[in-house]
Amino acid sequence: MKINLVNIKKAKKLLDKGDCVAVPTETVYGLAGNAYSDNASKKIFILKKRPKYNPLIVHYRYIRCLKKDCELNHDFFKLYKKLCPGPVTFVLNLKKDSRISRFVTNNKSSLAIRFPKHPVIRGLLKKIEYPLAAPSANLTTRLSAVSSADVKEDFGKKIKYILEGGKSSLGLESTIIDLRNKPTILRLGALEISSLKKILKKKVLIDLNSKKVQAPGQLKLHYSPGLPIRLNAKNIGDNEAGLFLKKTKKLRKNYFYLSKSGSLNQAAKNLYSTLRKIKKSKYKSIAVEKIPNFGLGKTINDRLIRASRYQ
Numbered sequence: 001m002k003i004n005l006v007n008i009k010k011a012k013k014l015l016d017k018g019d020c021v022a023v024p025t026e027t028v029y030g031l032a033g034n035a036y037s038d039n040a041s042k043k044i045f046i047l048k049k050r051p052k053y054n055p056l057i058v059h060y061r062y063i064r065c066l067k068k069d070c071e072l073n074h075d076f077f078k079l080y081k082k083l084c085p086g087p088v089t090f091v092l093n094l095k096k097d098s099r100i101s102r103f104v105t106n107n108k109s110s111l112a113i114r115f116p117k118h119p120v121i122r123g124l125l126k127k128i129e130y131p132l133a134a135p136s137a138n139l140t141t142r143l144s145a146v147s148s149a150d151v152k153e154d155f156g157k158k159i160k161y162i163l164e165g166g167k168s169s170l171g172l173e174s175t176i177i178d179l180r181n182k183p184t185i186l187r188l189g190a191l192e193i194s195s196l197k198k199i200l201k202k203k204v205l206i207d208l209n210s211k212k213v214q215a216p217g218q219l220k221l222h223y224s225p226g227l228p229i230r231l232n233a234k235n236i237g238d239n240e241a242g243l244f245l246k247k248t249k250k251l252r253k254n255y256f257y258l259s260k261s262g263s264l265n266q267a268a269k270n271l272y273s274t275l276r277k278i279k280k281s282k283y284k285s286i287a288v289e290k291i292p293n294f295g296l297g298k299t300i301n302d303r304l305i306r307a308s309r310y311q
């Protein structure tokens with residue numbers, strides 16, 4: 001992807017003023033603002049209709065900038081060396097004298113951070129003097145955006161500028177690992193857990209429902225296209241959309257597939273855009289065939305289970 005410096009300048013100008021701008025990343029598009037500014041951070045929550053207790057991820061380009069905001073430990077350096085920039089988010093202890101807005105963290109003593117790989121957001125981060133707080137650029141509980149058109153669909157003119165970056169190459173959010181104590185996965189994502197285990201060479205815990213503690217039940221529904229979803233479907237009704245992992249031979253009008261060959265990586269990349277396509281085709285419900293539960297299939301199943309809570 002070629003970087004357009006004129007576009008980056010436009011985004012910078014708005015961000016410097018405390019406005020929000022949508023930015024591309026290799027995982028999903030983000031709705032970005034200056035993480036050091038209370039006003040910019042508050043705007044993100046309002047635009048996204050996000051409950052204020054749900055903290056934001058902050059995006060960096062340089063480790064020297066991160067050092068000003070977070071306590072870095074041995075596990076962090078090991079993973080950083082091998083995986084960054086890339087689709088992984090680390091939860092670390094916030095430094096007492098960090099300038100991160102308290103609205104970004106909701107006054108927590110920890111901060112979720114990542115080093116995105118997409119050249120356009122990296123080009124932008126190079127030009128600005130602050131890190132970018134950016135949740136996924138979608139309305140709360142809905143599907144994340146993997147293209148500028150998706151962002152437009154959710155926000156229309158409410159966002160002043162969308163920095164173009166083409167389709168997100170991974171199409172699923174980053175994997176979140178809490179590194180403050182024993183390494184613990186908080187969200188499955190575009191990076192497989194096995195890669196983290198291999199590098200850390202120690203046990204990695206998994207706690208995917210820690211949010212329940214903060215807000216019982218409120219975040220159970222997520223990643224929803226706004227349609228009922230039936231999982232592990234064996235038959236597809238004539239009036240519902242059928243979603244398959246692999247292109248089938250008997251492809252009917254209401255059949256959609258995530259990958260021609262059945263590749264889970266390809267399917268991960270196409271998941272959100274295919275669900276959006278189904279929604280636009282006016283089907284009233286979706287029946288998904290069983291998706292294998294290994295590799296990125298685990299993340300796909302995690303997203304589908306949360307989306308299937310829509311009623």
Ligand code: TXA
Nearest residue numbers: 027028029030055056057091110111112135136173174
């Ligand atoms: O791939 C991604 O991670 C994308 C791109 C834009 O970077 N961002 C993203 O952000 O998915 P968002 O806000 O949609 O999801 C961030 C998740 C939320 O579930 C939030 O609860 C969790 O990160 N989070 C943020 N700060 C945290 C913290 N200090 N401790 C634990 N979880 C945290």
Ligand code: MG
Nearest residue numbers: 135136144173
């Ligand atoms: Mg999100």
